[in-house]
Amino acid sequence: MTSPHFTAADIAQHLGGVLRGDPTVVITGLNRIEDARAGELTFLQNARYARYLRQTQASCILVPADFPEQPRPGQAFIGVEDPYRAFVAVMPLFVPPAEPPWGLRHPTALIDPTAEVAPTAVVGAYCVVGPRCRIGERVVLHPFVVLYQEVVIGEGSVLHAGVVCYPRTVIGKRCVLHAGVVLGADGFGFWERPDGGLEKIPHVGNVVLEDDVEIGANTTIDRSLAGSTVIGAGTKIDNLVHIAHNVTIGEHTAIAAQTGISGSVRLGKRNRLGGQVGVVGHIRTADDVIIEAKSGVSKSLPVPGRYFGSPAQPHYAALRQEAALRQLPELLQEIRRLREQLDELRARSDASHQQDG
């Protein structure tokens, strides 16, 4: 494969940006500013990364339109309104998006005769499509996707290699499921027998992803006891997240990696959950709740805002507690001093009283 290459002038023209420095410098790849080498294009995201500007070997840098500095010899700056978005706009020049083989039914794919697959959908190698599944237009199933019976996938959704959907899973339009995602495994529910043994509670519900949902690699979402575990439209979930049975997540919520949501939780719209957060079962959050990484949410959060800690508290209270905690060892010494001085004072006072008396 021959690498693509463009001059800085080509890229400035493509972006409608203002070029400073050498217009003839040749660009053959993209990189982040901290790693960029000669021949690469990068961008200056924000002030935080300005220190990299002096040391980067990048041949061309997308900068804010009003950026005051000048490129070094043999380097070009391209002034644009939003360097990050301009960088993304340049990506397809260097890494052309692969055009899926629309309409492919790979000869090794096993498609049940009762399944309905839209003409443009792609069913990749070794996919297994169960009875009565319905697959929309321009859906792409990468190799080894397994759909148990009666799975429905809306148009334009992409399921990466090895995704497994249990019976009756419903996936909306334009969803992206990364490799290893499991939708619809049994919820973790058991009755405890008097002898401490555990009796499985059957689950006959399903998982429903609304439109424009993205799910990260190896994330698991369990099916509901009955009815549906629901992920709201536009919600984005990172890798290795666990969503338990009967959960409902509002629209446009983002959940970072390794977070776990326990059974029957209802998260509001536009929530933002950091990584490794845990949410206890049966609670609710308001819309516009932000929960910072590693927090443990132990009760409902009915008020929008930022929360932190384990148990999670309003951000300000949690920070105040954390600061106090850092002072705790010194505090112990201060209390010991208070005790000594108080005892001394009391002894003195007792002596003086006795004297008086």
Added chain:
Amino acid sequence: MTSPHFTAADIAQHLGGVLRGDPTVVITGLNRIEDARAGELTFLQNARYARYLRQTQASCILVPADFPEQPRPGQAFIGVEDPYRAFVAVMPLFVPPAEPPWGLRHPTALIDPTAEVAPTAVVGAYCVVGPRCRIGERVVLHPFVVLYQEVVIGEGSVLHAGVVCYPRTVIGKRCVLHAGVVLGADGFGFWERPDGGLEKIPHVGNVVLEDDVEIGANTTIDRSLAGSTVIGAGTKIDNLVHIAHNVTIGEHTAIAAQTGISGSVRLGKRNRLGGQVGVVGHIRTADDVIIEAKSGVSKSLPVPGRYFGSPAQPHYAALRQEAALRQLPELLQEIRRLREQLDELRARSDASHQQDG
């Protein structure tokens, strides 16, 4: 597919329950009380959910036999001893359990000629069954199950899509392994060389699941250095759990999602571990230990009971500490006041002594 439908009277009869309200109302599906719509059957699990009773659109509700309220017009209540269990008893009417294709050897399955597969076992599409494996009666292997050599699976166990069992894994009877489970990967053990490099310690042990074990999606259990990593009979493990090499887990223990058990740990019988718990290596727990979510267990817990926190402490001590922690910022101010007042008192006392002297 035509939806099943029954009248409230049909269901009352099926359950031997007492019907109140409209016996002719038609039920076509099941749902949880907070989501149920017209035409659906639900159940009133406990007092916590009573608030949903007024707002649910459910056409039929399973209630405790002595429940005092009456259904609305066009609604039916069915009084039963245990509404949750009655609900589960009704499930098969609406979602008939799929009968596996007993005895199937899917033509795409690759079964090593030295493997023994019981006549009734199901080997699904694209399964790979390695040399000298032994698969019991009524075992179901869903698509893409990979069994390396010498894996043994007891009768009635179900392995969902994409489960991987490394060499010599032993699975008992009636186990359920959800999609993406990996049993028997190498334990994470290394020798550190003087230069800080890491030298892999080979692992030749295996993983043993006793009877009636259930393992959640994408959970991983590593094989032992030698001998076996053992999961006791009746134990249930949720999604994305990590069980390290050389671990032994007692019978009838339950482990919630994203919990991690480090190497050589021995958990007792009937333990209950919440989600995102971490257990440090080489420790033991007694039987009947309960460890709450997000706890970090840093030493053995030889006494049955409830534990919480990081490091985990007896529940009462942990709650007491947590409550004290919440008061810490106020405490800091109180200590500052004590200091000021004490200093003032000492100054006064010094002055008075000087006066006296």
Added chain:
Amino acid sequence: MTSPHFTAADIAQHLGGVLRGDPTVVITGLNRIEDARAGELTFLQNARYARYLRQTQASCILVPADFPEQPRPGQAFIGVEDPYRAFVAVMPLFVPPAEPPWGLRHPTALIDPTAEVAPTAVVGAYCVVGPRCRIGERVVLHPFVVLYQEVVIGEGSVLHAGVVCYPRTVIGKRCVLHAGVVLGADGFGFWERPDGGLEKIPHVGNVVLEDDVEIGANTTIDRSLAGSTVIGAGTKIDNLVHIAHNVTIGEHTAIAAQTGISGSVRLGKRNRLGGQVGVVGHIRTADDVIIEAKSGVSKSLPVPGRYFGSPAQPHYAALRQEAALRQLPELLQEIRRLREQLDELRARSDASHQQDG
């Protein structure tokens, strides 16, 4: 399969160790000391396990050369310099390493005609090797490995069942990827629209594993925005770990299970991270940093050493804080006593002043 069996004398000879006790005792298997039964060989790792020596049923025990105790009748001790390493040296006698079928192209493997596969490489059943992939000598792909386009794998690497590599992933020499690993899924990056909706930021970078890297089961490593997410040579990563986009990890670092590294982090060389650690985005660590289990790293750690806690602090400070925290409930009572006694003293002092005045 017939089990291997050796006498204690055979094993002593194999190891060049010094035999005490019964040389004729027959050994048919290996186990850890706490589980070993008659007929098994085990080893005494260190003093911690000495208590097992009295109760073990092992027929033969590898002990330090200078170990003073004597075996029981019918038992043998073999004195060696390093019992753990000697145990590992014996493993191949009992569990002979399987010789891969060098050069195999399983007839069910789908290898794109533009891919280059070295003659000795093994491509297992149902593998999918995409366009322009390059696979080195003695690489082993177990069943169901999926390589999207342009994946490069260095000689001697092993990919276990179901590993998925997204486009342009680069894997060095002698790497081991356990089952269910996903390399190169999209980084979790979104722009927030004014209405709170989330707009996906495309990622065109890749994942690079340098030589001798091992990755545990179901671990996920996301590709970079542009350039590469890099795992340094000799680094070992456990199961269910999440490594986000744009991360760089130094050489010979070890990361235990369920740890998560957020975007654009740079870990130094020879770092050691315990399980369930979380590292916030955009920070750096020095070489030789140790971070204990469950810690939350919230800022850069530029000084080598041991860290602990959430937020992570130098180990000594964290232990001191943890100890202080345990005393907190008693502290509260002490402060209440201080308050009472101080108030009493002030009242006395006020009275005495009034008396004086």
